[in-house]
Amino acid sequence: xxxxxxxxxxxxxxxxxxxxxxxxxxxxxxxxxxxxxxxxxxxxxxxxxxxxxxxxxxxxxxxxxxxxxxxxxxxxxxxxxxxxxxxxxxxxx
Amino acid sequence: xxxxxxxxxxxxxxxxxxxxxxxxxxxxxxxxxxxxxxxxxxxxxxxxxxxxxxxxxxxxxxxxxxxxxxxxxxxxxxxxxxxxxxxxxxxxxxxxxxxxxxxxxxxxxxxxxxxxxxxxxxxxxxxxxxxxxxxxxxxxxxxxxxxxxxxxxxxxxxxxxxxxxxxxxxxxxxxxxxxxxxxxxxxxxxxxxxxxxxxxxxxxxxxxxxxxxxxxxxxxxxxxxxxxxxxxxxxxxxxxxxxxxxxxxxxxxxxxxxxxxxxxxxxxxxxxxxxxxxxxxxxxxxxxxxxxxxxxxxxxxxxxxxxxxxxxxxxxxxxxxxxxxxxxxxxxxxxxxxxxxxxxxxxxxxxxxxxxxxxxxxxxxxxxxxxxxxxxxxxxxxxxxxxxxxxxxxxxxxxxxxxxxxxxxxxxxxxxxxxxxxxxxxxxxxxxxxxxxxxxxxxxxxxxxxxxxxxxxxxxxxxxxxxxxxxxxxxxxxxxxxxx
Amino acid sequence: xxxxxxxxxxxxxxxxxxxxxxxxxxxxxxxxxxxxxxxxxxxxxxxxxxxxxxxxxxxxxxxxxxxxxxxxxxxxxxxxxxxxxxxxxxxxxxxxxxxxxxxxxxxxxxxxxxxxxxxxxxxxxxxxxxxxxxxxxxxxxxxxxxxxxxxxxxxxxxxxxxxxxxxxxxxxxxxxxxxxxxxxxxxxxxxxxxxxxxxxxxxxxxxxxxxxxxxxxxxxxxxxxxxxxxxxxxxxxxxxxxxxxxxxxxxxxxxxxxxxxxxxxxxxxxxxxxxxxxxxxxxxxxxxxxxxxxxxxxxxxxxxxxxxxxxxxxxxxxx
Amino acid sequence: xxxxxxxxxxxxxxxxxxxxxxxxxxxxxxxxxxxxxxxxxxxxxxxxxxxxxxxxxxxxxxxxxxxxxxxxxxxxxxxxxxxxxxxxxxxxx
Numbered sequence: 004x005x006x007x008x009x010x011x012x013x014x015x016x017x018x019x020x021x022x023x024x025x026x027x028x029x030x031x032x033x034x035x036x037x038x039x040x041x042x043x044x045x046x047x048x049x050x051x052x053x054x055x056x057x058x059x060x061x062x063x064x065x066x067x068x069x070x071x072x073x074x075x076x077x078x079x080x081x082x083x084x085x086x087x088x089x090x091x092x093x094x095x096x
Numbered sequence: 097x098x099x100x101x102x103x104x105x106x107x108x109x110x111x112x113x114x115x116x117x118x119x120x121x122x123x124x125x126x127x128x129x130x131x132x133x134x135x136x137x138x139x140x141x142x143x144x145x146x147x148x149x150x151x152x153x154x155x156x157x158x159x160x161x162x163x164x165x166x167x168x169x170x171x172x173x174x175x176x177x178x179x180x181x182x183x184x185x186x187x188x189x190x191x192x193x194x195x196x197x198x199x200x201x202x203x204x205x206x207x208x209x210x211x212x213x214x215x216x217x218x219x220x221x222x223x224x225x226x227x228x229x230x231x232x233x234x235x236x237x238x239x240x241x242x243x244x245x246x247x248x249x250x251x252x253x254x255x256x257x258x259x260x261x262x263x264x265x266x267x268x269x270x271x272x273x274x275x276x277x278x279x280x281x282x283x284x285x286x287x288x289x290x291x292x293x294x295x296x297x298x299x300x301x302x303x304x305x306x307x308x309x310x311x312x313x314x315x316x317x318x319x320x321x322x323x324x325x326x327x328x329x330x331x332x333x334x335x336x337x338x339x340x341x342x343x344x345x346x347x348x349x350x351x352x353x354x355x356x357x358x359x360x361x362x363x364x365x366x367x368x369x370x371x372x373x374x375x376x377x378x379x380x381x382x383x384x385x386x387x388x389x390x391x392x393x394x395x396x397x398x399x400x401x402x403x404x405x406x407x408x409x410x411x412x413x414x415x416x417x418x419x420x421x422x423x424x425x426x427x428x429x430x431x432x433x434x435x436x437x438x439x440x441x442x443x444x445x446x447x448x449x450x451x452x453x454x455x456x457x458x459x460x461x462x463x464x465x466x467x468x469x470x471x472x473x474x475x476x477x478x479x480x481x482x483x484x485x486x487x488x489x490x491x492x493x494x495x496x497x498x499x500x501x502x503x504x505x506x507x508x509x510x511x512x513x514x515x516x517x518x519x520x521x522x523x524x525x526x527x528x529x530x531x532x533x534x535x536x537x538x539x540x541x542x543x544x545x546x547x548x549x550x551x552x553x554x555x556x557x558x559x560x561x562x563x564x565x566x567x568x569x570x571x572x573x574x575x576x577x578x579x580x
Numbered sequence: 581x582x583x584x585x586x587x588x589x590x591x592x593x594x595x596x597x598x599x600x601x602x603x604x605x606x607x608x609x610x611x612x613x614x615x616x617x618x619x620x621x622x623x624x625x626x627x628x629x630x631x632x633x634x635x636x637x638x639x640x641x642x643x644x645x646x647x648x649x650x651x652x653x654x655x656x657x658x659x660x661x662x663x664x665x666x667x668x669x670x671x672x673x674x675x676x677x678x679x680x681x682x683x684x685x686x687x688x689x690x691x692x693x694x695x696x697x698x699x700x701x702x703x704x705x706x707x708x709x710x711x712x713x714x715x716x717x718x719x720x721x722x723x724x725x726x727x728x729x730x731x732x733x734x735x736x737x738x739x740x741x742x743x744x745x746x747x748x749x750x751x752x753x754x755x756x757x758x759x760x761x762x763x764x765x766x767x768x769x770x771x772x773x774x775x776x777x778x779x780x781x782x783x784x785x786x787x788x789x790x791x792x793x794x795x796x797x798x799x800x801x802x803x804x805x806x807x808x809x810x811x812x813x814x815x816x817x818x819x820x821x822x823x824x825x826x827x828x829x830x831x832x833x834x835x836x837x838x839x840x841x842x843x844x845x846x847x848x849x850x851x852x853x854x855x856x857x858x859x860x861x862x863x864x865x866x867x868x869x870x871x872x873x874x875x876x877x878x879x880x881x882x883x884x885x886x887x888x889x890x891x892x893x894x895x896x897x898x899x
Numbered sequence: 900x901x902x903x904x905x906x907x908x909x910x911x912x913x914x915x916x917x918x919x920x921x922x923x924x925x926x927x928x929x930x931x932x933x934x935x936x937x938x939x940x941x942x943x944x945x946x947x948x949x950x951x952x953x954x955x956x957x958x959x960x961x962x963x964x965x966x967x968x969x970x971x972x973x974x975x976x977x978x979x980x981x982x983x984x985x986x987x988x989x990x991x992x
Contacts, residue, residue, distance in 0.1 A: 074772075081765040088759070102836075102846040109736065109833060113826045116743075117819075154729045156848035161705050163729045201747045208740050215733060223964050227733045230971050234737060234978060238744035241982065246989050249748070253982045257930055260975055261921055264937045267968070268686070268914055271944045274961070275693035275907075278701035297689050588902050592909040595943075599913050599936045603920040608928050615932050622939055629906060629950045630957045634942075634965055641969050646935065646976055653928065653980045656987065667923055679919045686911040690944065695904050703951065703958030718959035719966070727963060734967045741974035745981040749988075792966055869970070876977035879984070 005057055012054030019047030033090050041083045045076055100143060101152040101165045103136035104175060104214040112207035119200030123190050126203035130179075130186040133210055137179040141172045149574035151220070151283075159220065159281040166220040166283070169572035170426065174217045174344050177430050178337045180554065181437045182210050184547035188441050189329040191544040192448070198242050205242075209235040209333065216341050220574070222270045222280045225345065226263060229309070233259040236338050240326040251321035258308050258318050262342075265305030272298040286353050286575040295357045302349060303366075310342035312366070312403055313373035316396045320380075323392040328444020331388060335395045336437035340429055343402055350406065351422070352575035355414075363410035370403025371509040378516030382523065387443045387453035390520060391436065394479060397513065398432045404506055405494065411501040423567035424493030427559065430566070431486035434555035435478035441548035442471040448544075455524055459532020467545040469528050474552035476521035481514055486559030486566075591625055612650045619643025632788035633719045636780070640796035645873055648803055652752070652877065714854025716786040723790065724858045728847045732836070735829045735865060742825065742872040745879060752879045757809035766808040773801035781866050785855065791828075791862040795869030802874035813874050821871065828868030832861050906947040914940030927983045931976055938972045 026039025052072050056065035111129025115122040143150060149168035153159055167175075189206065193199045212232035219225050233256070241252035274280055276294035289295050311319040319339070323331050350358050377397030384390035405425040412418040445468045446461060447453045462469040478485040491510065498506050559566075598621060602614035619642045626635040667675070693699065706718055706726065713721035723731050758766060777797040784790030806813035815821055835857060836847040844850065849857050917937030921930050945961040945968075 077765055077768065081761055084761045099840040099846055102840065106833060106837060106846075109829070110837075113830050113833070116739075116826055117822055119822075152845065154845065154847050155725060156845045157709070157726050161702060161709060161726050163727055198747065201743060205740065205743060205747075208736060208743075211736065223967075224727075224730055224733070227730055227737065227967065227971065230975065231733055231737045231740060234744065234975060235740045237978065237982075238740065238747060241744075241748060246986065249982055249986050249989070253927065253979065253986065256975070256979055256982065257921075257927070257934070260934050260979075261918070261937075264914070264917070264934065264941060267938075268941045268944065271941055271948070272686070272689055272693070274701065274945070275690065275948050276699065278699045293685075294689050294693055297685055582901070585901060585905065588905050592905050595909055596912055596916070599916050599939075603916060603924075603929065603933055603936060608926075611929060611932055615935065618936070618939070622943075625906065625943070626946060629902075629946050630953070631946050631949065631962050631965075634946065634962055634969075637966055637969055641973050642935075642939070646973055649973075649977055649980055650928070650931070653984065656984050672923070675919060675922050679915045682918075683911055683915040686914070687908050690907040690911060691904060694907055694948065695901075701948065701958055702960045703949070703956065706959050707956050718956075719962045722959045722963035723966060727960075730963075730967055734970055737971050738974050741978040744978045748978075748985045749981045792970055873973075873977075876974075876981070879981060 005060075009054040009057040012050050012057065016047045016050030016052075016054060019043045019050065023047065034087055037083050037087060041079050045079060048072060048075055098143075098150050098152045100136075100140055101150060101167055101218060102154075104133060104140060104179075104218065105165075105211055107136050108133045108207045108210040108214065112204050112211065115200065115203045115207060122200040122203040123194065126206055127186050127190050129207050130183050130210065133214065134179045134183050137172075137175045137214070140167055141176055144168065144172045144572060145569070149572055151574065160279045160284055163224050164220040164281060164283070165218045166574040167218055168574035169569035170344070170347065171217045171574075172572075173426055173430065173566060173569055174340065175214060177340070177433045178210070178213045178217070181336050181433055181551065182206075182213075182333060184551045185329045185332050185437060185441065188332075188444070188544050188547040191542070192327065192329055192444060198244075202239070202242055205235050205239050209239060209338075213337055213341055217344065220282050222273060222282060222285070224280075226267050226270060229263055229266065229341075229345075232338060232341060233263065233309070236330075236334060239330045240322055240334065242330065243325060243327045245325060247321065248325035251318070251325050254318050255322040258315075262305040262308035265308075266302050267305075269298040269300075269302030269305065272301070282348075282353060283575055289353055289357065291357050295354060299349065299354045299357055300362075303346060306342045306346050306349075307366075310339055310346065311396060311399055313369050313376060313396065313400060316373065316377070316399075319396055320389060320392040323395065324386065324388040328388075328440055328447065331391070331444075332437040332440035335392065335440060336433040339395065339399060340433055343399070343429065347422075347425075348575075351409065352573065358410055360407070360410050363407040366403050367405075367407035367506070370400040370406070371506065373397060373400025373403070374509055374513040375400075375516070378513055378520065382516060382520040384520075385454060385456065387446065387455055387458070387524070388440065390455065390524065391439050391443060394439075394517070394520065395432075395436060397517070398428075398436070398479070401491075401494075401510075401513065402429055402432075404509065405497075407503060408494070408497040408501055408506075411503065412497065417497075417500065419571045420493060420567065421497045423570040424490040424497070426570055427486050427563055427566045428490035428494075431478050431490065431555050431559050434551045434559065435475040435485075435487075438471055438548045438551035438555060439475040439479070441544075441551065442468045442475070445542070445544055445548065455527055457532075458524075458527045459530045461528040463531070465545065467549055469525075471545070471549045471552045472528060473525055474549070474556050476525060478552070478555040480517045480521055484560035485556040486563055487555075489560060489563045588628070591621070591628065595621055595625065609654055612647070612654060615650065616643050616647035619647065633717075633790065633793070636788055636793045637796065640793055640800065645796055645799060645803075645877070648877060656752070712851060714849060714851070714856075714858055715784075717784060717788065717790070719788075720784050720790050720858070724861060725849065725854065728832075728836075731865075732829065732832045732847075735832060735868060738869060738872045739825060739829055742875050745876050749879050751811075754811035755807055755809050758807075762808060766804055769804055770801045770814075773797055773804070777801070777866065777870075781862055782859075784862065785859065791865040792869060794862075795866045796873065798866060798870035799873035799877070802870065803877050806874075806878060811878075813878050815871060815874055815878070821875075824867055824871040825875075826868070828861075828865035831864035835861060902952075903947040903950045906950075907944050910940045910943030910947065912940070913937070913943060916940070927979065931979055935972060935976065938968065942968055 023040050023043030027036050030036045052068045056068050115125040144167050152165045154163045193202050216228040237252045237256045241249045277288050308315045323334050374397050377393050381390045381393035481487040481491045598618040602611050605611040623635045623638040713725040715721050777794040780789035781794035802813040839848050840846040914937050917933045920933035924930050942965040945965050949958040949961040
């Protein structure tokens, strides 16, 4: 039962990643792409991490995975911000 | 257990670290460190001469799991050459770099280069050899661009990229050896390696990589710009020692590790390339307009001579005749090492005095710098192979090997090569001894002129008279499958 | 065809595809980015081949720091080499033929040695001697005990290369000060990276990790600092920097020599002490590696590097 | 052992791809990428030699060799990039 849930979570996580990648390739401009990419990937990674933590079944591992997720959130939010700021500055000048 | 073997590596390395920490004392640390390395090498050599090949298993682990250092006749001869040449060059460099703002960096890298050379000659482990090759390559590249000119940087960069490609080829050969034989220890491999696709391919890849580094024709094109644009003391060690390190490894691989794998055809191909290198390099040296460029092309030719020995060695049966031929090869390499470093140092003296090294404008050198002109003449004697130089004896032995094996094709190569060497040497001396004002007058013999003339004397006289010592040392081998 | 091989085949195919795309791209920026992706994929392959130490090192060094160095090289204006001469068609064919033949030969030998007639290698011996090595992570045992001499020389290679970087170039111009968002990240990230480096260093004795991974993580902290506008990138000035660069090699060498004076062989640790000695050597090595990598990124002679004499400075101004 | 063979063969292909690009390109940066791919190929061969199936302990020796090789490779890359940068500055002056 737990395994099945983990599988579902991981699969849906992968789907979000996939959608993010499609967004990156198909959306028209930089800001829309960034939006698709960061949103989808952060959610996808979160689902993946919950799934993997369920499979592993250890609290310590779950905490470590959570830490990884937080770091990635922080990193991707900041880099998305920096990229859009740069784009904005360039389009003004 | 023989901890003596670590000292030729540890002393220069320790001195390099000290020179980095105390930049204001770097000249003293550099010269003293080189001298102490010389002492360490002499102690190692004495022990090898007295009691045969020695081995040090580092960390107390059996070779295979751990790394072993080994010293035998061949490595001791190379060590002696490198340490004697570097001692003389260090004395010269203490003057050459005395006013340079790169002084401290030069000495650190200089000592690291010596560390790399000594580590390479002593290493008994294939992967460790890769690391020493990289250390040698990187420190040589940085030294070569200390001059700071655009040409020297471009040449150093090409040298670096090609050297890396060579190291990669060597490394994949090491990987195949580990795949096939499960060990990296060279003594174990000397016993284990037998003819087969693994050994054959690994040998080709490793040799290919080393050929780039030893600048055998047609992979020589990086050498003349790199060696002629570096600062003079650096050119001297690059030409005399760094190229020889790759050659030493080829000899080790071919004669000790893969001696059952080597085929006559493979050796013949390398011999042919060597022959072309002799002719082409000498011809280019004759055409060269700059002194250092001429010396660099002459190095290409001299490397070619050394490869001429390979087909002969492969054809000779193991035993005394082969050892004699191998001794001649080593003698030629040593003579060239001493003579070429003397040549580059002399060129450096002229360049600093005259501000250029255009051969056609060297008139007056003999009057202004008699000692240096004499050095050029002595080094020229050794490069041509006139008696009583070491290379005369070596070429004599080369000829006798040609007669024994009946490989007559090498005769014209040797004859024409010697004639061309004579031609470029006498062309240079003709200009240098002619009257003229190309080089300003000077009254005193500078400290920087002495090392060069000593090196040239070693090449022409000492090696000529003491050549028998080389032939006694060469048969002492640390590797069972080899010439022992 | 075995279905369990499918992931491996997929990974291998992607590796080759990415390498091909990175190398055949005419746009340098694209090539570099693809190369970084290649490095990350390689880290996954290392994990797949049960080499977690390497996966960590590849992600930090191979993809991370190499990528940073290459990207900053692009920023220096590396994209401008447009005097490329295309090799002639004949040369192209010859090279392709050579590459094809060599690939087949190497592949054949690998098939022989791995598949057809595998040989016993050092695995058993290395794992059996682990008890005597002072650590329980076999890779650390090889790096710092069995083959410690390799590692010593490797630290020397790093030293030589970084000296080259210092000799050759001046410092790159710095970055403008970070805005509030980035600054917030730096505020959290740098201490976290330092803690992680310490953890990796400590854990290396019995689990994946060690001096190189820790050094690279620490270097990453330095690079982040520099990107946020701290031009010194966390490196000290002058004499202290020299000591930092020398520390790894120096401690290693002195310990080795001390052991040979006290009756053992060079680098032969006394068994009871080997764990602690290895840890001390690793701490020093971590510091040196991190300093060297940051210096390589920052580039050149800085205000911090004590010049031999002030003449050099004058020369550059006057000329 | 099939897995090990797959990766070892991949390593051989990567190595020769790197050699090919080193020979064909003449700008420095692509050549450096090529040499790094070359290195990755050799490392992959080493590591696949170490892999002896999921149940047996791996051979740590090649892992250590590859770690050493990685550090050597990045040192050389850093040096080459620094040289290249200085050359470019000189061309601009």
